[in-house]
């Protein structure tokens with residue numbers, strides 16, 4: 262009798278243990294992201310997964326979902342209304358084919374490029390995003406520092422000194438390497454003294470350009486997924502009657518180059534060219550503002566068709582849904598000079614600087630490897646001979 266009782270006890274103990282483990286590690290809903298075999302069965306909900314489990318940028322998102330409080334994960338992940346644009350940003354890549362050429366020397370690959378005349382090691386950068394502190398106390402400082410060590414551009418956004426999840430303009434500047442080039446984002450506050458004060462501080466702190474966000478003047482998108490946690494959103498403080506005159510006026514408030522961010526039509530791209538801006542930033546804000554706005558791929562195709570001179574006379578940056586080295590290549594091939602990353606660095610910051618560095622490494626490796634496989638050794642040579650966009654054009658171009 263004794264051995265059998267022992268084994269029954271053992272069986273029930275191991276049963277209880279399994280149930281306990283199940284309670285701790287709840288199956289994570291992968292949100293329809295590509296299945297690359299990520300196995301989260303050993304992860305404990307609310308705990309930081311090991312960085313060694315992470316092999317791509319989608320893994321990073323799932324890790325953030327595992328560890329962050331649901332309200333904070335929602336605040337990063339959220340997008341406007343039905344998230345049609347958010348999903349389109351992620352899905353558009355599967356409609357573009359890459360042409361890979363053999364019989365070419367790919368022994369020496371360079372991803373080096375310049376943005377507004379400043380040299381960087383990669384044609385991708387960390388886009389401005391609010392409230393990095395929800396992922397890690399180091400907040401924007403680890404983003405700045407990881408970018409500096411990798412030699413890539415960081416576009417800071419010191420949201421409001423009174424918000425604890427955000428560092429100040431001066432703290433972000435100080436987190437970089439002495440020789441690091443950083444840009445800073447600005448909004449058009451209806452309080453003009455605030456704009457003037459912040460622009461002066463950005464210049465003094467050493468930021469080299471201003472990305473002026475122009476796609477949420479007055480209001481933000483209605484982001485249902487996060488509203489469920491926060492309740493109705495606060496006033497943005499953004500000027501609602503911001504027009505072309507205000508844009509020209511804004512430019513006179515700083516000696517730094519100004520780059521309008523959030524261009525969603527070829528007409529606005531052309532307007533910025535006519536006004537003499539050195540660059541524009543095509544973006545739908547990661548699907549967080551106007552839902553049903555087109556993807557960067559579609560807007561770039563529209564500009565190529567209706568105002569191709571834009572690409573010759575100004576630098577064009579683009580973002581939205583970039584998760585793979587091949588996504589970077591597709592935007593470069595359509596004429597973008599550099600490509601922004603919004604959510605991925607925010608999610609990677611759950612591990613602080615180390616996570617952000619890993620994210621940069623993974624994407625750099627994918628970019629370099631894909632370039633080798635395509636037979637192109639220099640990012641400046643990536644042009645439309647490397648892509649086929651017929652599927653998108655048939656569905657989209659009017």
Ligand SMILES: Cc1cc2nc3c(=O)[nH]c(=O)nc-3n(C[C@H](O)[C@H](O)[C@H](O)COP(=O)(O)O)c2cc1C
Nearest residue numbers: 337388389390391474546547580581582602603604
């Ligand atoms: C949490 C979060 C906060 C953001 N805050 C800002 C912001 O303050 N200003 C801005 O211009 N864009 C902001 N963005 C948009 C990003 O700069 C970028 O355009 C977008 O996230 C790119 O899409 P992706 O997240 O798919 O990479 C934010 C994005 C996220 C995810």
Ligand SMILES: *[C@@H]1O[C@H](CO)[C@@H](O)[C@H](O)[C@H]1NC(C)=O
Nearest residue numbers: 297298299300301302303304
């Ligand atoms: C996931 O990992 C666990 C623990 O190592 C293992 O038991 C399980 O078989 C794995 N699942 C898959 C689908 O590979």
Ligand SMILES: *[C@@H]1O[C@H](CO)[C@@H](O)[C@H](O)[C@H]1NC(C)=O
Nearest residue numbers: 368369370371372373638639
């Ligand atoms: C690789 O190419 C760069 C120019 O793009 C050149 O400066 C460098 O010397 C080359 N390296 C090797 C090992 O050929």
Ligand SMILES: *[C@@H]1O[C@H](CO)[C@@H](O)[C@H](O)[C@H]1NC(C)=O
Nearest residue numbers: 371373374375378379380381
């Ligand atoms: C930037 O890179 C170019 C080309 O590689 C080089 O000629 C130039 O000197 C570099 N500029 C700076 C400031 O390092």
Ligand SMILES: *[C@@H]1O[C@H](CO)[C@@H](O)[C@H](O)[C@H]1NC(C)=O
Nearest residue numbers: 380381412438439440441442
């Ligand atoms: C900045 O300095 C570091 C050493 O402190 C060096 O490794 C890096 O290449 C420099 N970066 C640039 C852009 O000059």
Ligand SMILES: *[C@@H]1O[C@H](CO)[C@@H](O)[C@H](O)[C@H]1NC(C)=O
Nearest residue numbers: 452453454455456457458459
């Ligand atoms: C406007 O901005 C200035 C400078 O930041 C600040 O001192 C002032 O309190 C602000 N005014 C209002 C009404 O918020």
Ligand SMILES: *[C@@H]1O[C@H](CO)[C@@H](O)[C@H](O)[C@H]1NC(C)=O
Nearest residue numbers: 506507508509510511512513
């Ligand atoms: C901006 O400054 C330029 C030259 O300093 C001036 O000609 C122009 O009228 C100013 N524009 C506005 C809107 O203040």
Ligand SMILES: *[C@@H]1O[C@H](CO)[C@@H](O)[C@H](O)[C@H]1NC(C)=O
Nearest residue numbers: 397398399403611612613614
């Ligand atoms: C935040 O980042 C630091 C490194 O900067 C890391 O040690 C820590 O584990 C991260 N997570 C939290 C919750 O602070």
